Amino acid sequence: MLKTAIRLTTIALAFAATAALAGDVQDPTSVMNKSRDMRKGLTNSVSDVVMTIKSGGQTVKREMRQYVLEVPRDGNRTINVFSKPADVNGVSVLTHSALNGNDKQWLNLPSVGRVKRISSSNRSGAFVGSEFAYEDLASFETEKYSYEGVERQSLGGKQVLAVTYTPKYSGSGYSRLRSFLDTTTYQPVEIHYFNRRGEHAKTLKLSKYKSYGSGGIWRPHRLVMSNKRNGNVTQIDFSTFRANGTAAGSFNSNQFARVK
């Protein structure tokens, strides 16, 4: 009788413990929404960006300035103005991110004074021969993905939340992605990219997180993308984010060409 009671109590306690754990971890969508909330709030920012591409024994450094405008209930607007290498100095790209992934982009070519709306369909293509695909550089909007699951894991001896998700938009090079989030800041420290054959093709490590504002707006300042197949590495370094690099109106397609 006592043995049954002990057994039942043990089972009941085990169930209670499991229930507590499940409640603790939440569902993947709310985890990713919380992650997004903890990095929004810079509203209008600018940062100097250096991209170092190591490929086949060669190294190329590209420099650009990135302006970001956060838009309520819509995707971010970004202006990237390239400065190095010198032959692309002044070329800029305006991106209006859409929550459904159908981003709009415009290219400004100062040598001919032309602003052109371009297609954003080649999402899986490599940006300037780097390990970042266009979709990797696009603004992370939670609505672009469907979330499969979240679980606690250990990564390099540290406790993280692993969220697995798949792109909802067409033209992606990935069958799924897995993001490992810091349990305090909910920011990704590592992301694994799985190609269309389901193989783990690339790994992104995010580091040098800094908190801005009083509420804790978290931004990484170093991104390192490694290609598991060929060992190529691309590193992106961000300078400290500064506020109000350019007026909100500059992020319209009729004005962004003026932004340097």
Next chain:
Amino acid sequence: MRGTTPIVAALFWAAASPVKGQDISVSGYVGTQTLHFTQDGLGADTINRLNAEIQARGALTDTLSFELRLFGSTPLNGQGGDYFDPRVAKLTWQAGNWQADLGYDTVYWGVAESQNVVNIINQREQILDLQGDLALGQPMFALRYFGPSWSIEGYVMPQFRELEYGIDGRRWGFGFPVDQSAATFESPDGDDHVDYALRFAGSVGNLEYGLSAFDGTLRRPVLVLDTTAGTLSPHYVQGKQYGIDLQYTAGATLFKFEGIHVNPDSSAAYEAAVYGIENVLGDVFGNGWETTVFAEHNWDSRGVSGPAIFQNDLFLGARINFANLLDSQLTVGAMYDLDNGGLLGSVEFDTRLTDQVSLNAEYTFVSADNPDDTLFSASGFDQLKVQLEWNF
């Protein structure tokens, strides 16, 4: 280049001024250009030039800034003369949604790739570029108002820039040499005639649109044959041009349309249009290259007997971006005359060689057997142009 000197001097003073010195950036390039005519004919086979462009921009006050893009070219093997062109040399005032520009500027209107019929503000830079993409600076006063998704721009242009035919010593392939010094103007004001333009443009959803109007000296001249001298001379006429340009972006496909109605003061009105599609095929070779294809139809209502080169021509083109560390790109294109069977084609390769040095090589060829084809005189003028530039 009357009138340039005071403006350019003022801008150089502004550039040298210690006011807001930390906001001034300077860049540009120095390069060589070799033009080689691949078939025997009149004139030199190879023309070498040294080209340079200096770019500077800076803020003078919170609302006033300047921008310079000064281009110069000098011969290296004795063919042709020097020329200097301020592509951009202007002061810009910006406050709220208003912007005013005074000085030389380069303004591009259009959406198509083979030809831009609506692009009327600037005279074409015909020396460096046969495809009409590059422009000579246009002196102007421009006023712009920016709405959230639309803008209105007005232009007052007090000086006209003539098309250059002779300065680089090259052959043109019109059948007769062009005597630019004999250029004439319909307006008694000549190149001092003040021209006006207005444009309303914007975007709604995936549609970009532009409506434009121009009143003044039409940029493309009529070439008049002087039978005694055996030369062609450019005659610039007055007229009005109304234009519309549209681009609809649907995922990987861009639909484009440009149309103009031209009303010359002294001859019959006509229309011209260019329309077509651009499609991003993506990685068709499976190795990371990005391929884009173009197909456009060019039409001019003056038809096969008129002066238009592209009266009923089909353009097909492809661009391959090699997505490599050197931003290498290959572009091939051909304009096929559906009436006369003539073909104007080009193959262009663009790449960086090092961080500072870039290379552009372009081969242009003409094949036209029908003497009625405007292009007929140009066959035999196939040319290879190679540009090597040191960028800073």
